[in-house]
Amino acid sequence: MVSFRFERHQGTATGPRRGTLHTPHGAMETPAFMPVATRGMMRGILPTQLEELGSRMVLANAFHLYARPGVELVQKLGGVHGMLAWDGPILTDSGGFQVFSLGALGKVHADGVRVEHPVYGGSIDWTPQLAFETQAGLGPDVAMLLDVCPAEPLDQKKCAAAVERTLAWARIQRDLHDARGGAASGQAQFGIVQGGVFADLRERCAQALVDMEFDGYAVGGVSVGEGHEAMMRGVEHSTHVLPVDQVRYLMGVGTPQDLIEGVARGIDIFDCVFPTRAGRFATALTDAGRMHLLNAKFKDDDRPLDPGCPCAGCVSGVPRGALRAGFKAKELLPPILVSLHNLHYVHDLMRRMREAIEAGTFEELRRRVLAAYLPEKLAGDPS
Structure with missing residues (x-):
């Protein structure tokens, strides 16, 4: 099995970079974009068409796959690769942003978030442990941490609280990942930098995640209403702290202007529903x-x-x-x-x-x- 690694061919920590991301299901040249199959399928697009269009890595959402059809059924179908009928790399998001988007329906507490089941009603206590176990069961090449995406990126107090909880949950999930064998298990794990529009919070979160030594790093909590310039400042406050030779992922961003401005600031991979929506x-x-x-x-x-x-x-x-x-x-x-x-x-x-x-x-x-x-x-x- 090919191990997970990132090769940086050109570029620096904060400028445009050229690289190759290697995963157990193949390599992807970067910078690159990942289409989004939230519930395990693209709307109206065949897996074979995705490859013909130039897709090399696809994103699915662990929270939604947990809700339906459930991890056990996905495993019976051959894991997330079998469900998507996709032989290339797959990244699963933990559902942190989806919980944020549910607004008042989600209640964040010290150990996780209590959220309404999106299919059957009732509630789910979506914890860092459950997010980790779900993604381990689904079997993607890259699993994202459950983090706290602040609903108000311009509120410093709320962003600071989100950073502290994100880091506490990151430690839990990192320990679980290490106990499972780390990237050698066939699944890499990415930390997610939060902090809203605040430079000190972004830098603190990024440095704390780097100290935990994740397999890659994402910039999260952007494109949530703060505006283009503020979003790009958030990226800048994050990337200069991250290791130059590890992959960087800007979450939920996919307009042409945001893609090229993200690459200009040292981002390697992106995902977004924007092109298909x-x-x-x-x-x-x-x-x-x-x-x-x-x-x-x-x-x-x-x-x-x-x-x-x-x-x-x-x-x-x-x-x-x-x-x-x-x-x-x-x-x-x-x-x-x-x-x-x-x-x-x-x-x-x-x-x-x-x-x-x-x-x-x-x-x-x-x-x-x-x-x-x-x-x-x-x-x-x-x-």
Whole structure:
């Protein structure tokens, strides 16, 4: 079995990096994006299509798989790899963000979080121990810690409390991981840096996690309403503390502008529902920016979705006007075709980033992406 390791080929702790992430189920070139199969399946996209689009690693959610169909059934189906019919690497999130998103339905306490069962009602006491055992049973290549994602990233007192609880739970889960054999068991474990928008909290959390010697590190608690600039400052406050030769993962981030700005700050891997969710809501990603297909100007447009794009959605022969009409009629095909295109676009953008880092032209690519997706940032940049 191939051990888990990260090779850094180019780059530093806080700038764009080029690397390879090795796992028991294969390697992935970084920087890279992971599509999200929350409940063990992608909506309307076949596993074979994922690979054709450029996916190398997929994310699933341990909390949702625990809730349904349950760990025992997933194991009978061949583990999370069998359930997803995916031979490549898989990362499972512990459900910390999902608990946060349930708001008042989740009650955080010293030993875990009591949350309403999302399928059957009643309550689940989702603890660090249960999150660890669930992921050990599911069998992904990478298991994420159960952490506390603060509901208010601008509230310093609440963020400080979230950091302390995150670190206490991290110690519990790290000890369980070590007792199971660590990464040699076939499963790596990543720590998650919290701290909201506060530099001192981010740095304290990151350093404490580094001292626990995790197999990789994630930046969590971002993209939760704090705004782009504050989010990127949170990334900066985290990455400069993390080991330069270990993989860094920015959780829940997937817009083109956030991907390239994350890579610019030393992030290696990303995940997000954004590309497919945007596709389901008639928004396509292109080098010219977002294309909102429900706009009336596309009513009679007979051009392919994104001319020159080789993805299945664009070579299908279905023109923009027909896609618009299909969305209006709530047909199933248009959301699938645009989702396929968006995933291809994001994977291709990551490929272009890798090539630009190697060629020393990353800043040129960065400016082109920002011009299309975040022009106000360039307007304020004197360079």
